[in-house]
Amino acid sequence: MTSKTARFADLLITPLRSGVTIPKGNRGTGIKMINMGELFRYPRIPDTEMALVDFDYRNEERFLVQPGDLLFARRSLTAEGAGKCAIVLDAPTPRTWESSIIRARLNRDKADPDYYFYMFQAPYGRNLIGGIVEQVAVAGIRSSDLANLRVPWPELAEQRAISSVLRALDDKAAANDRLTASSDQYCAALLQDIVVTGCGKPVKLGDIATVNAASIKPIPGASLRYIDISSVADGRIDWPAASSWDTAPGRARRKVSVGDTIWSTVRPNRCSRALILDDDPLLVASTGFAVLTPRAVGPAFLYECARRNDFVAYLESVAEGSAYPAVRADRFLAAPIPNITAEKREKFESIAFNVRLRAHSSVHENRVLAELRDVLAAELMSGRLRVKDAEKVVEEAV
Structure with a gap:
């Protein structure tokens, strides 16, 4: 590590800024807003689907992000998440950022944005951030502390x-x-082309698959790879590290195997689902998932059916609860499946x-x-x- 350092604020071209707070009435239309969800999901934030907000952003320097901007999580439920850094990639349309995020715009004559992004990802940078994290009700960092942080400053x-x-x-x-x-x-x-050429009345998921066919009991002293709901997005699993059964949460009970489809029972509109293709005996899913195991069809067909809009619409229609709508596992059995030969x-x-x-x-x-x-x-x-x-x-x- 270079011995030359600088105050982080001295490497910026504009002061650190927190994002905007938008009332509910101004959401749903307008420009994209980077939320904490995108910051934690994408270390390099691409042009992806985001919440839309409508407000006067004519002061672009104040309200919009640019490629190369660094974004820091101002607060988090965990100390590890506070101060998490992401970098903004290019996009064809304007984007803003929410109030729980701090934007840092570096002076490129002094500092390379990618270098500092990787520095804050590396153990050295995470330790620097850890030194300014404050833990109260939630963990957080202050803009003033981030500005005064001394960071390496190589040529x-x-x-x-x-x-x-x-x-x-x-x-x-x-x-x-x-x-x-x-x-x-x-x-x-490919599946839609088959469906539109003609198929019979939809069948039910229970006709072609089982739901939660197997559970697993804790094995003292052994290891598992625990798939939590938060680690699954639409078709993607953040690969879990091996951990001990001795410290595993009580929800680690769903046995999964190659060919299974896992579907989060909570907030079905988020489409937290994935196809299991890793032949790893350590994999265990949360009881917050419905595990769909193909019985009379192939795994690719089952997974594709579970991705269709009518499948999602059905789950949303039978979800119970308002704040955290959830679908009972047995309800999955009646989900519609295209009836093709x-x-x-x-x-x-x-x-x-x-x-x-x-x-x-x-x-x-x-x-x-x-x-x-x-x-x-x-x-x-x-x-x-x-x-x-x-x-x-x-x-x-x-």
Whole structure:
């Protein structure tokens, strides 16, 4: 790590700013607003679906983000989440950010945004942030403390060299993400083409699959990979690290296997669902999921049916509760499934399952790339690894 440091505020081109607070009446139309959900889901925030807000943002410097802006979580339920850093990527439309997020806009004549993004991701940077986290009802950081934080300040050329190496790994992962998204679109279109050519009255999920077929009991001293609802988005699982059954939550009871579809029973409108393709005996899901196991159909067909709008609409219609609407597991059994011939199902499965496997190989590669990036970032930021040596490692990986 370079011995040269600077106040973080001295590397900015504008002061740190918190985002906007928008009343409910001004939501639903307007421009995109980056919320805490996007900050925690995307370390590199892309052009993705976000909440829309309507307000006067003509003062663009004050109210809009630009590519390269760093965003910090001002508060979090956990100390680890407070001060979490993300970087804004390019987008064709204007975006703002919410009041629980602090925006930092660096002076590019002094500081490379990507370098400081990776620095704050690395252990050294996380330790710096940890030093200013305050724990009251929730964990949080103050803009004034972030501004006064002393951060490493190597020469600009060195900053750019380090960030270029690490960004190459993230760019490869982003390409893999686009492949996965294309796979979703292709499989959805493939099934829709079959449905519109003619099918009978919809059947029920219970006719082709079981729900929560198996549970698992804690194994003292053994390990598990616990899939919590918060770790699943639409088609994506944040891969859980192995942990001990001795400290596992009581909700870790759902046994999952290759080919199962998991669907969150809470807030079905969020579409927290995924297809299990990892053959890992340690995987255990929360009881907050309904585990759908194909019985008379293939896993790709079942998963695609569970992604359809009519399936989601049904779950929303039977959800109970207002603040946290939830679907009872037995309600899944009556969810509508397209009634197509066995021949058409098999044809779909032969194509779609291979598409899903190829996409999953990209997901697995991304896990490896993320681990490599984190290791290289820690070594580069500490000065234990030269950029030239890191470049060789990255060339082999991508």
